[in-house]
Amino acid sequence: SSWWSHVEMGPPDPILGVTEAYKRDTNSKKMNLGVGAYRDDNGKPYVLNCVRKAEAMIASKKMDKEYLPIGGLADFTRASAELALGENSEAFKSGRYVTVQGISGTGSLRIGANFLQRFFKASHDVYLPKPSWGNHTPIFRDAGMQLQAYRYYDPKTCSLDFSGAMDDISKIPEKSIILLHACAHNPTGVDPRQEQWKELAATVKKRNLLVYFDMAYQGFASGDINRDAWAVRYFIEQGINIVLSQSFAKNMGLYGERAGAFTVICSDADEAKRVESQLKILIRPMYSNPPVNGARIASMILNTPDLRKEWLTEVKGMADRIISMRTQLVSNLKKEGSSHNWQHITDQIGMFCFTGLKPEQVERLIKEFSVYMTKDGRISVAGVTSGNVGYLAHAIHQVTK
Amino acid sequence: AYRTDEGQPWVLPVVKKVEQMIASDNSLNHEYLPILGLPEFRANASRIALGDDSPAIKENRVGSVQCLGGTGALRIGADFLRRWYNGNNNTATPVYVSTPSWENHNSVFMDAGFKDIRTYHYWDAAKRGLDLQGLLSDMEKAPEFSIFILHACAHNPTGTDPTPDQWKEIAAVMKRRSLFPFFDSAYQGFASGSLDKDAWAVRYFVSEGFELFCAQSFSKNFGLYNERVGNLTVVGKDADNVQRVLSQMEKIVRTTWSNPPSQGARIVAKTLASPQLFDEWKGNVKTMADRVLLMRSELRSRLEALGTPGTWNHITEQIGMFSFTGLNPKQVEYMVKEKHIYLMASGRINMCGLTTKNLDYVAKSIHEAVTKIQ
Numbered sequence: 032s033s034w035w036s037h038v039e040m041g042p043p044d045p046i047l048g049v050t051e052a053y054k055r056d057t058n059s060k061k062m063n064l065g066v067g068a069y070r071d072d073n074g075k076p077y078v079l080n081c082v083r084k085a086e087a088m089i090a091s092k093k094m095d096k097e098y099l100p101i102g103g104l105a106d107f108t109r110a111s112a113e114l115a116l117g118e119n120s121e122a123f124k125s126g127r128y129v130t131v132q133g134i135s136g137t138g139s140l141r142i143g144a145n146f147l148q149r150f151f152k153a154s155h156d157v158y159l160p161k162p163s164w165g166n167h168t169p170i171f172r173d174a175g176m177q178l179q180a181y182r183y184y185d186p187k188t189c190s191l192d193f194s195g196a197m198d199d200i201s202k203i204p205e206k207s208i209i210l211l212h213a214c215a216h217n218p219t220g221v222d223p224r225q226e227q228w229k230e231l232a233a234t235v236k237k238r239n240l241l242v243y244f245d246m247a248y249q250g251f252a253s254g255d256i257n258r259d260a261w262a263v264r265y266f267i268e269q270g271i272n273i274v275l276s277q278s279f280a281k282n283m284g285l286y287g288e289r290a291g292a293f294t295v296i297c298s299d300a301d302e303a304k305r306v307e308s309q310l311k312i313l314i315r316p317m318y319s320n321p322p323v324n325g326a327r328i329a330s331m332i333l334n335t336p337d338l339r340k341e342w343l344t345e346v347k348g349m350a351d352r353i354i355s356m357r358t359q360l361v362s363n364l365k366k367e368g369s370s371h372n373w374q375h376i377t378d379q380i381g382m383f384c385f386t387g388l389k390p391e392q393v394e395r396l397i398k399e400f401s402v403y404m405t406k407d408g409r410i411s412v413a414g415v416t417s418g419n420v421g422y423l424a425h426a427i428h429q430v431t432k
Numbered sequence: 433a434y435r436t437d438e439g440q441p442w443v444l445p446v447v448k449k450v451e452q453m454i455a456s457d458n459s460l461n462h463e464y465l466p467i468l469g470l471p472e473f474r475a476n477a478s479r480i481a482l483g484d485d486s487p488a489i490k491e492n493r494v495g496s497v498q499c500l501g502g503t504g505a506l507r508i509g510a511d512f513l514r515r516w517y518n519g520n521n522n523t524a525t526p527v528y529v530s531t532p533s534w535e536n537h538n539s540v541f542m543d544a545g546f547k548d549i550r551t552y553h554y555w556d557a558a559k560r561g562l563d564l565q566g567l568l569s570d571m572e573k574a575p576e577f578s579i580f581i582l583h584a585c586a587h588n589p590t591g592t593d594p595t596p597d598q599w600k601e602i603a604a605v606m607k608r609r610s611l612f613p614f615f616d617s618a619y620q621g622f623a624s625g626s627l628d629k630d631a632w633a634v635r636y637f638v639s640e641g642f643e644l645f646c647a648q649s650f651s652k653n654f655g656l657y658n659e660r661v662g663n664l665t666v667v668g669k670d671a672d673n674v675q676r677v678l679s680q681m682e683k684i685v686r687t688t689w690s691n692p693p694s695q696g697a698r699i700v701a702k703t704l705a706s707p708q709l710f711d712e713w714k715g716n717v718k719t720m721a722d723r724v725l726l727m728r729s730e731l732r733s734r735l736e737a738l739g740t741p742g743t744w745n746h747i748t749e750q751i752g753m754f755s756f757t758g759l760n761p762k763q764v765e766y767m768v769k770e771k772h773i774y775l776m777a778s779g780r781i782n783m784c785g786l787t788t789k790n791l792d793y794v795a796k797s798i799h800e801a802v803t804k805i806q
Contacts, residue, residue, distance in 0.1 A: 032669070033643060033668055033669035033670070033673040034517060034518075034612070034643050034668075035516065035643070035668060035669075035673040035674075035676060035677050036673065037516075037520075038516050038673070038676045038677055038680055039676065039680070040675070040676050040679050041676075041679035041680050041682060041683050044467075044682075044686075068463060068464065076461045076462075076463050078461050078462060082462070086455065087455075090451070090452075090455055093443075095441040095443055096441070096443055096447075096655055096656055096657050096658050096659060097433060097441050097657055097658060098433070098651075098657045098658050099658050134500065134688075134689035134690070134693075135689070135690065136690075137686075137687070137688070137689055137690035138688070138689045138690070141687060141688055141689070166686060166687065166690070169683070169686065169687045170687045172687075173684070173687040173688075174687075280464075284462055285462050286462050286463055286464045287462050287463055287464050287465050287691070287693065287694035288462055288693055288694065288695065289689065289690075289691075289692070289693045312539075313543075315503075315536060315539060316503070316507060316536060316539035316540040316542070316543040316544075317500075317503070317504070317507055317543070317688065318499075318500035318501055318503050318504040318507065318660060318689070319500075319501055319503040319504075319536070319660075320501075320658070320660070321500075321660065322500065322658065322659055322660040322693035322695070322696065323658035323659060324659060324693065324695040324696075325693065325695075
């Protein structure tokens with residue numbers, strides 16, 4: 032007999048299931064719109080030029096492979112903080128922050144979750160928007176936190192339920208933790224406008240909530256890194272000492288290199304040092320110290336003026352292609368003769384789009400047209416190309432007319 | 433970390449070569465790895481630990497999870513055990529760590545949620561060797577189903593390993609008392625210079641029919657410290673059990689780091705999969721192990737030539753990166769303050785810090801410390 036006889040088979044990952052089915056499909060017109068990674072206009076993965084250059088520069092330096100400090104590569108963490116906060120940020124310049132390198136977005140979120148579990152005694156309730164990235168809930172749960180929700184997405188309009196969100200958030204018990212997507216909300220693509228962010232900040236401040244920002248798409252959403260970080264920076268300027276998780280998976284295409292960072296805005300530099308010491312104590316028994324490769328690449332790019340400029344151009348290029356696909360999808364739907372309002376497709380932002388399609392319609396798209404997406408009607412716009420956007424519009428029209 | 437005879441870090445020549453191959457391969461990109469890691473890495477890593485002709489591999493009852501270094505492998509294993517071993521979420525299951533051990537072992541299992549972490553006898557300071565009777569006695573007294581962290585080879589920090597016969601005794605007690613073996617294998621190849629020799633204990637336990645975990649690190653034997661390359665090898669009773677275990681480990685990985693970093697795994701996979709590169713790697717590993725072995729024998733012979741009081745055979749009998757010299761805290765303080773030789777208060781020295789240039793100085797300093805200070 033085995034120690035593991037009672038171990039249940041874990042449920043299959045819903046998104047992987049989409050890709051598995053796509054792979055088996057023999058239809059030459061098939062489209063994988065489940066993929067959460069950027070694709071170029073030929074549907075291929077895209078390695079940024081600035082990344083290739085950074086890699087060549089790193090290789091030529093012939094560096095050793097000695098362990099990084101527990102908190103990661105200092106040049107990387109400092110540059111990550113500056114990227115998020117802005118070089119003119121008072122919090123950044125005064126040093127009243129700590130940034131540790133994390134294993135991309137997930138690892139950074141998890142470090143933060145563990146830190147809050149251990150040191151935020153006021154509450155273990157984390158409020159997520161409805162809906163949120165599927166992995167948020169298990170991350171916080173495994174860290175020992177409880178999950179709650181606030182209204183966010185309005186399926187009737189395929190946009191933000193702002194009054195519902197404000198209503199719910201104004202009733203969140205004081206000192207609870209609220210998680211906000213900094214930009215390019217995943218999975219809906221629905222972001223608050225700046226005036227709405229201002230109202231959210233005021234409410235959150237009034238309720239004395241601890242704000243946890245998840246920023247996985249800085250630069251990738253609008254094409255402008257400063258615009259995409261506006262909410263994060265505004266909140267800090269309003270005196271809200273946020274915690275923040277960053278990922279460089281999408282905006283630098285460094286997916287498998289796991290480059291990310293977790294930041295805590297503190298009262299002062301002394302507090303930041305104390306917080307840092309506790310973060311290290313959390314990290315050490317997880318994986319000792321972080322992987323160097325992605326951090327070195329990101330650091331090289333952020334800290335080398337020419338590469339940084341090139342990166343900003345490339346990230347804008349990716350964002351622009353996504354925006355262009357949104358526009359083309361809507362115009363193609365019009366050309367097909369669809370009478371529905373598809374404005375939300377161009378109103379939404381980032382990699383993902385909540386189409387508003389119902390499960391039955393999604394199933395038809397998969398079965399009849401080999402267009403693969405998740406059952407909630409979410410598509411990854413990154414999987415759309417100028418070569419297949421017409422087909423996609425045709426398919427969507429067929430199942431919605 | 434390993435140091436050359438010039439006292440410098442050493443990027444293995446085979447690693448440099450493979451990195452260039454990877455860099456010039458334009459078919460490679462930076463896409464996500466699967467949650468459990470790079471398949472070619474996982475299979476080859478477990479094969480290294482268990483042996484090419486491992487019956488467990490042939491019987492398809494071995495699973496692998498690519499993790500962030502040995503620490504990451506220990507942590508995923510610990511997280512899984514806390515959820516699924518000895519009942520569901522049984523945080524009361526005792527976990528035994530050797531005295532002394534790598535200090536992070538305690539933290540890993542504590543942060544994984546285990547509430548009862550105990551010690552088992554290991555180092556006999558008086559005879560400067562393994563306290564086998566103490567160890568076996570602790571295993572006899574341990575509650576059934578307790579988890580034991582075993583160092584596969586090159587025990588950290590003592591450098592003292594059980595002999596094969598002693599391992600057999602340990603295995604017999606563990607089997608009889610239904611204790612769970614969780615091996616920490618951070619130095620395979622690096623200890624003796626032979627991959628097979630350094631894996632003997634793990635393979636013996638497998639041949640005795642144990643279900644076990646083995647946390648592997650490729651930090652030292654590949655010199656890939658900062659790339660965080662590790663593997664958790666799971667040996668189960670059959671394929672079905674292993675499959676279910678892996679599916680649950682996947683859920684744990686997903687909320688910890690989602691998927692592991694690709695660079696280091698690619699280097700190791702490419703090296704292990706190519707007979708030529710594999711041989712080259714074994715040569716590089718032997719170079720490191722041989723230098724450490726040489727430093728051990730040179731230090732011992734100098735101490736014996738100087739007539740330093742006490743016996744010094746433990747220096748060459750111990751194995752791996754570290755040596756428990758037997759120096760007491762006062763003697764250590766003398767070494768640090770007067771001689772500027774840095775070692776741990778426990779008397780542990782890192783043999784990699786020795787070079788042909790400093791051997792005489794170190795030997796003389798130890799001699800002074802031992803004769804001047806009691």
